[in-house]
Amino acid sequence: MRVPSDLVEHVAERWGVDDPAWEPILGAGEECLVWALPEAEVVVRAAARHRSTSALRGVYRTVARLGTAVPEVCAPMLDRDGESVSMWSGHPVSLWPLVSGRHIDHRDDDRVAAAAALLARLHAASAAVDDLHPGPVDPPIWPEPLRDALLDERLDALSVDAAYSRGIVHGDFYPRNILDDPHGMLNLIDWDELHTDWYAAETAWAIWEFTHDRDTGLVDMSRARRFLAAYTAAGGQAIDWPTITVLIRRRLRREIADAFIAGTADSPYTRKELAAFDQLAKSSQQEHEPSVLQRIVAV
Incomplete structure (x- = not known):
């Protein structure tokens, strides 16, 4: 799965993550595109176009609140504007900690x-x-x-x-x-x-x-x-x-x-x-x- 160059630029601009080694995570979901950036220890997730950016931001705020009480909750990372989701080519994009394991x-x-x-x-x-x-x-x-x-x-x-x-x-x-x-x-x-x-x-x-x-x-x-x-x-x-x-x-x-x-x-x-x-x-x-x-x- 080829990595769109404008997505790489978008992630660097919004989250300050500039990692050239993007590895696709296959089978991560039926409707989203997911890449692992091992050096930066993050995951880039491009949700389906039908997902609402504003709705996902609300969802991820709730996730962050749950994560303060339940350590197993994997919460998203905020971009330079303090937002958890940014729009790229019609896809809501978010960054997450890279979690090891099966x-x-x-x-x-x-x-x-x-x-x-x-x-x-x-x-x-x-x-x-x-x-x-x-x-x-x-x-x-x-x-x-x-x-x-x-x-x-x-x-x-x-x-x-x-x-x-x-x-x-x-x-x-x-x-x-x-x-x-x-x-x-x-x-x-x-x-x-x-x-x-x-x-x-x-x-x-x-x-x-x-x-x-x-x-x-x-x-x-x-x-x-x-x-x-x-x-x-x-x-x-x-x-x-x-x-x-x-x-x-x-x-x-x-x-x-x-x-x-x-x-x-x-x-x-x-x-x-x-x-x-x-x-x-x-x-x-x-x-x-x-x-x-x-x-x-x-x-």
């Missing part, structure tokens, strides 16, 4: 427990932050396979139920956004999806991301229970399993709807998500741990 291994129970504890501490810290960041907006009409009156009814009930707290959530808390450094320190990156939501919604989706098998689609319920136990032991709010099921289906539905809009609904990944969405519906009325979670199969 993506956390979702198969390592000890590291997954550490991630669950990190999530609990992040939610506790965000409870002291009164910033408001709107979350994803549901489409006016769901595509036919995603219409589900019972799910809508349960989500409506949750919205008026004071049992589950709301606040700032990372928005994309999954293994590829958690770096595990050689010293055992976790670093939480990629904050563009930060928004206000139920903490339970992020916890439910984290359980899905960390405990379902990527090949078969099966959720390992013993590992899911351990994740939730580690989360609550670190101060996170307990969640009942029917609610977890509802909130996983909520996130699956949004992701599948995005795939419909993007024209990628027929991809193997989306077909597997749709199978999970349908299978989980069968357990949504259970008042106990939904065994159907163990029977989600890949398409």
